[in-house]
Amino acid sequence: MPARPRTCVPLPAGLLKLHDNAFWTTSSPHETNPLALIVINGIGLISCFDHLWEKARFTVCADGGANKLYDYIKRDKVVPPKNYIPQYIKGDLDSIRPEVASYFELQGTQVIKDSDQDSNDLDKCLSLLRTLQRDLNANGHGDAVKLNVLVVGAMGGRFDQEMQNVNALFQWYRRALSSIFHRMTLVSDSTSATLLVPGxxxxxPNFAVEGRTCGLIPVGNLLYGKLLCRAKSNGVLRRVL
Incomplete structure (x- = not known):
C-alpha cells in the first residue's frame, strides 16, 4: 500500500512549528539548522547513528557516553575509527574509563572536567553547546543560528535518569523563556521525545527508524481545570488525555 502523503494544517508562516525527522536518515530540505549530537551513557545507539554522526556540526560525549562510543568503535570494528572521534567529552569524569579518555585525547578530543555537583553531565554538555552556538553567531550576519540538538541514549534504562533527561527539555526552555536551541530531542534505539512549547x-516521524505510534503527554498542562492539548490525526481533532 502506498504511503499516505504527510500534510500539515495550513497556517500563516511562523505560526506552525514543524518537527520533521527525515534528516535522521536522508538530506531534508526542511532541516537547515546545524546538528549537534550528545552521546550519553544510556541504553543503545540508534540505527541511523552513523548517518547522524557524519552530518553533525558538533559531537559531544557526556562523561560515560564516551565509553559507549568507544565500545561501539571496538566491538563493531568501525572503519575508519578516526571518523568517530568526538570533538568534546565533558562531565565530572567519574564514569569514563581511563583507557577511553586516553584514547580519545590522543585522537584530538578535548576532555573537559566539570566538577560542579549542582548540574548533571547532560546539563554540562548543553552549556557547552550553548557557548558553541554563541560563537557561531558572534561574527555572523542575518538570522541567528540555532542548533538542532539530539541526545543519543537518553531514553530507557534507569527511570530516574530518564526523567532527569526529560526534565532537561523543560529546563532548557524555561531558562530563556524561549527555545535556546532550535530543537532538542531525546532519542534511543526504541523511542524519541521532544518538548512541544505553546503553539x-x-x-x-521518520518511519525508516520510528514506529507509527505518537504519544502526546500534556505534563502540567492545566489552566483553570481545562486541558489545553489537542491533536489532529487523519483529519480528526482529538482531545489528549
Missing amino acids: THCIR
Whole structure:
C-alpha cells in the first residue's frame, strides 16, 4: 500500500512549528539548522547513528557516553575509527574509563572536567553547546543560528535518569523563556521525545527508524481545570488525555 502523503494544517508562516525527522536518515530540505549530537551513557545507539554522526556540526560525549562510543568503535570494528572521534567529552569524569579518555585525547578530543555537583553531565554538555552556538553567531550576519540538538541514549534504562533527561527539555526552555536551541530531542534505539512549547505543531516521524505510534503527554498542562492539548490525526481533532 502506498504511503499516505504527510500534510500539515495550513497556517500563516511562523505560526506552525514543524518537527520533521527525515534528516535522521536522508538530506531534508526542511532541516537547515546545524546538528549537534550528545552521546550519553544510556541504553543503545540508534540505527541511523552513523548517518547522524557524519552530518553533525558538533559531537559531544557526556562523561560515560564516551565509553559507549568507544565500545561501539571496538566491538563493531568501525572503519575508519578516526571518523568517530568526538570533538568534546565533558562531565565530572567519574564514569569514563581511563583507557577511553586516553584514547580519545590522543585522537584530538578535548576532555573537559566539570566538577560542579549542582548540574548533571547532560546539563554540562548543553552549556557547552550553548557557548558553541554563541560563537557561531558572534561574527555572523542575518538570522541567528540555532542548533538542532539530539541526545543519543537518553531514553530507557534507569527511570530516574530518564526523567532527569526529560526534565532537561523543560529546563532548557524555561531558562530563556524561549527555545535556546532550535530543537532538542531525546532519542534511543526504541523511542524519541521532544518538548512541544505553546503553539501549533506538525510532527512528521521518520518511519525508516520510528514506529507509527505518537504519544502526546500534556505534563502540567492545566489552566483553570481545562486541558489545553489537542491533536489532529487523519483529519480528526482529538482531545489528549
